[in-house]
Amino acid sequence: MFNKILLATLVWVASFGAQANQPSVELSAHNFGNQWEKTMSLDDQTEWLIFSSHKAGGEWVRNAFTTLNVTDPQSLKWLYVADISAMPSLISKFIAIPKMQDYPFAIALEKEGEFTSSWPKQEEAVSVYKLNRLTIEKVEFFESEQALTEFLKGLTQ
Template identity: 40%
Template sequence: MKKLILAMGMMCAMAANAATLTQGQSIPTFELQDQNEQLQQVTAETRTLLFSRDMKGGEIIQESLESMGDKIPADLVYVADISGMPGLIAKFVAIPQLQKLPFAIALDREGQATAALPSQEDKAAVIKLDGLKMVDIQYYESADSLTKALQP
């Protein structure tokens, strides 16, 4: 039974990787609730999409945005896929902690809206958009390098 579950998990991971969007492709518009239950949208006006699929990537983005204070660009949207987090941990631990942050984090609780977005383990993804077309994708391993990349 364990082998079957492991094999199914590997097939799902391979299917997800096969469907990952790449530079030059367009992402669909979508909206998600943030940590304060406000709607956040990724639209044609979004120029920078910060994306994390794991805790380390999220920590890098959060540290970077906290250091930027009120200098966060208005056309930037931060999206986090928290679908892998156990529901009770998300509800009673993670989201209350995120509510203390001074910026919005669009939370993909189901993993469907962000399933095709590119990511790398333990890294923060910066996806530059032009009318929803991905014109550049970069990955960052530290908050300092991310902060430098986000400055005009």
């Protein structure tokens, strides 16, 4: 019995070591258009990448930025990318993007969904990636506005 427990423990510990040694996800530099049709770049200067791909997640990011008075995420070396590819083009063109133009911060818009398709994500969560020269070092998933706001607050201090 003791040998079985010891073997199970060793296998469990070894699996953590294997996960820790997995290669990091590397992203490519990319230019996005924002809601004002200006170019925003994901490049090796970006330290934090905030990614939303569902409507509620976009609202969480907007509310968090408003609460924290973040009007220029790029000055913090952040890039906020919103995947709007699932949104019907008429809705995005005539309703969503004009509404985003009232926000005091820029949003990098992913209109096709292809570039971000391989990014780590969870359904109904906002993803935040810690980057080091376009390599994802850490991934955080937030399933509530409050949790996202608290995390981003810690990054601004």
